Amino acid sequence: MNPRLSQKIAFSILFLATLLVVVPVLAILAIIVAKGGSAISFSFLFTMPRDGMTAGGIFPAILGTLYLVGGAIVFAVPLGVMAAIYLVEYSSDNRLSRLVKLAIVNLAGVPSVVYGLFGLGIFVTFLGFGASILSGSLTLGIMILPVIITSAREALESVPHSFRLVSLSLGASRWQTIRHSVLPHALPGILTGTILGLGRAAGETAPILFTVAAFYLPRLPQSIFDQTMALPYHLYVISTQVPGIAESVRYGTALVLLALVLLLNLAAIVLRSRFRRKKKW
Amino acid sequence: MKRATLRKLKEWLIERAILLSGVFSIVFVVLIFLFLLREGLALFRGESVLDFLLGKSWYPISSPPRFGILPLILGSLLVTLGAAAISVPIGIAAALFIAEIAPRRLKEALKAGIELLAAIPSVVIGFIGMITLGPWIKNVFHVPTGLTALTGSVTLAFMAMPTIVSIAEDAITAVPRQYREAAIAMGATKWQTTWRIVARAARPGMVAAVMLGIGRVIGETMAVMMVTGNAAIIPKSILQPVRTLTATIAAEMGESVQGGAHYSALFAIGIVLFVITFLINGMADLYLHRSRK
Numbered sequence: 001m002n003p004r005l006s007q008k009i010a011f012s013i014l015f016l017a018t019l020l021v022v023v024p025v026l027a028i029l030a031i032i033v034a035k036g037g038s039a040i041s042f043s044f045l046f047t048m049p050r051d052g053m054t055a056g057g058i059f060p061a062i063l064g065t066l067y068l069v070g071g072a073i074v075f076a077v078p079l080g081v082m083a084a085i086y087l088v089e090y091s092s093d094n095r096l097s098r099l100v101k102l103a104i105v106n107l108a109g110v111p112s113v114v115y116g117l118f119g120l121g122i123f124v125t126f127l128g129f130g131a132s133i134l135s136g137s138l139t140l141g142i143m144i145l146p147v148i149i150t151s152a153r154e155a156l157e158s159v160p161h162s163f164r165l166v167s168l169s170l171g172a173s174r175w176q177t178i179r180h181s182v183l184p185h186a187l188p189g190i191l192t193g194t195i196l197g198l199g200r201a202a203g204e205t206a207p208i209l210f211t212v213a214a215f216y217l218p219r220l221p222q223s224i225f226d227q228t229m230a231l232p233y234h235l236y237v238i239s240t241q242v243p244g245i246a247e248s249v250r251y252g253t254a255l256v257l258l259a260l261v262l263l264l265n266l267a268a269i270v271l272r273s274r275f276r277r278k279k280k281w
Numbered sequence: 282m283k284r285a286t287l288r289k290l291k292e293w294l295i296e297r298a299i300l301l302s303g304v305f306s307i308v309f310v311v312l313i314f315l316f317l318l319r320e321g322l323a324l325f326r327g328e329s330v331l332d333f334l335l336g337k338s339w340y341p342i343s344s345p346p347r348f349g350i351l352p353l354i355l356g357s358l359l360v361t362l363g364a365a366a367i368s369v370p371i372g373i374a375a376a377l378f379i380a381e382i383a384p385r386r387l388k389e390a391l392k393a394g395i396e397l398l399a400a401i402p403s404v405v406i407g408f409i410g411m412i413t414l415g416p417w418i419k420n421v422f423h424v425p426t427g428l429t430a431l432t433g434s435v436t437l438a439f440m441a442m443p444t445i446v447s448i449a450e451d452a453i454t455a456v457p458r459q460y461r462e463a464a465i466a467m468g469a470t471k472w473q474t475t476w477r478i479v480a481r482a483a484r485p486g487m488v489a490a491v492m493l494g495i496g497r498v499i500g501e502t503m504a505v506m507m508v509t510g511n512a513a514i515i516p517k518s519i520l521q522p523v524r525t526l527t528a529t530i531a532a533e534m535g536e537s538v539q540g541g542a543h544y545s546a547l548f549a550i551g552i553v554l555f556v557i558t559f560l561i562n563g564m565a566d567l568y569l570h571r572s573r574k
Contacts, residue, residue, distance in 0.1 A: 003473060014375070017378065031413070032405070265397065
């Protein structure tokens with residue numbers, strides 16, 4: 001075959017394949033916005049569910065998700081950033097650091113439902129926290145740890161080596177160098193990773209199934225040892241477990257969850273690209 | 282003098298904390314495995330490992346209960362193979378398009394689109410698959426229910442796609458420019474260069490991309506539970522309801538009694554999943570390292 005012609009055909013096929021990946025994303029967004037938009041109102045977002053979830057709002061689920069995500073971040077960000085500092089600033093390329101990297105890869109690959117089992121085994125049962133916001137947050141926190149470590153590592157590695165050399169040559173200690181010459185420049189990248197982790201934690205269902213999520217709990221949690229409703233689990237429940245829920249309520253719940261997660265991700269993408277453009281080195 | 286010692290002490294503490302945090306990832310992997318073993322191994326006091334892995338019936342609440350997970354393994358395998366058959370060719374093709382052909386602006390937009398796909402929560406994808414894809418499959422194939430292995434495969438293909446595309450795209454972009462320049466200088470067309478030179482050079486990275494995509498599919502829980510119909514029987518066709526390993530844990534943990542045989546059996550399934558994904562990710566990591574060299 002004529003190579004020009006075969007190039008045309010091949011490029012068209014590749015383009016079609018790309019459309020097959022991207023068009024469904026837009027279709028999913030369009031369907032959910034079109035069918036769920038009508039359900040969104042002040043009372044849907046800010047009141048309690050009533051009558052076995054067929055009426056009222058989803059406020060406790062929204063608030064529950066915010067609590068869980070907040071808890072996960074409080075736990076995972078300090079730990080993740082310090083782990084990244086270890087990998088970039090302290091470890092040499094030895095056996096231990098290879099092992100740490102392998103562990104991070106594997107943490108990222110562990111199925112979310114296995115995190116749920118782990119959380120059930122260690123936090124709910126062994127440590128006796130029960131099914132609670134604390135157990136759920138810790139489980140989600142460990143799950144998003146790889147996301148945070150990986151992006152913090154990338155951010156730290158992108159700070160030029162010369163910054164460190166200058167600081168050290170002026171007599172600063174190793175920690176002072178990291179604290180004042182490296183971390184400030186890596187901060188936007190670390191923030192990006194944190195937001196991505198937030199988005200991931202907000203959308204996951206399997207890890208909270210057995211560690212915190214309540215089926216129907218029309219009141220707000222009082223302490224970190226309370227159970228709570230959560231958006232993704234609520235969507236699962238009203239779309240598979242409870243018959244007779246109006247379609248617009250299901251789509252509305254999906255829309256709120258999707259909006260929360262996508263806004264977080266969009267914020268991260270924008271932040272990252274601005275950071276990359278602004279970088280002067 | 283005293284202030285200096287205080288500062289030194291503070292830094293010493295901080296550096297210990299950093300070292301400790303670094304090692305925590307290893308601790309967590311080990312802890313996850315230990316706790317799965319702790320809760321799951323109890324099953325094998327009354328059950329042989331072989332009966333568990335190769336037993337053909339999963340009746341956890343009949344008496345006596347039967348804990349054979351072969352139907353679940355086959356269910357996971359069927360859904361995963363189906364998803365791979367769809368997502369691998371499409372994903373690799375899309376990665377080639379994005380990395381080699383798309384102009385800069387389009388490339389950035391497409392990459393953002395794929396990141397958004399990766400961000401959609403699995404329960405939302407399951408929800409959409411359940412109410413749009415399910416009825417469609419039911420009508421097209423004239424089957425009694427639209428919640429089948431095929432529905433699961435299509436749904437999961439979309440969840441594997443972002444992983445495959447983004448990692449394959451990285452591998453393609455990492456191919457040195459001289460390879461392309463040499464091929465073009467020899468008179469090859471852009472497509473010949475892309476297909477015969479660049480795609481070949483990026484192959485280890487592509488293998489890793491496919492493996493990580495498959496790892497994601499095997500571990501996926503909520504979407505698969507919502508769209509595959511959840512029947513724990515050995516599947517004979519891709520148009521039948523199936524039940525995967527992950528969905529079994531998620532669906533049954535709530536009704537099992539803590540410390541009972543059913544509870545242990547679900548943790549034992551967790552061990553199986555952990556080992557499978559550990560192997561897949563370990564191998565993918567090896568391929569990625571090879572492609573970087």
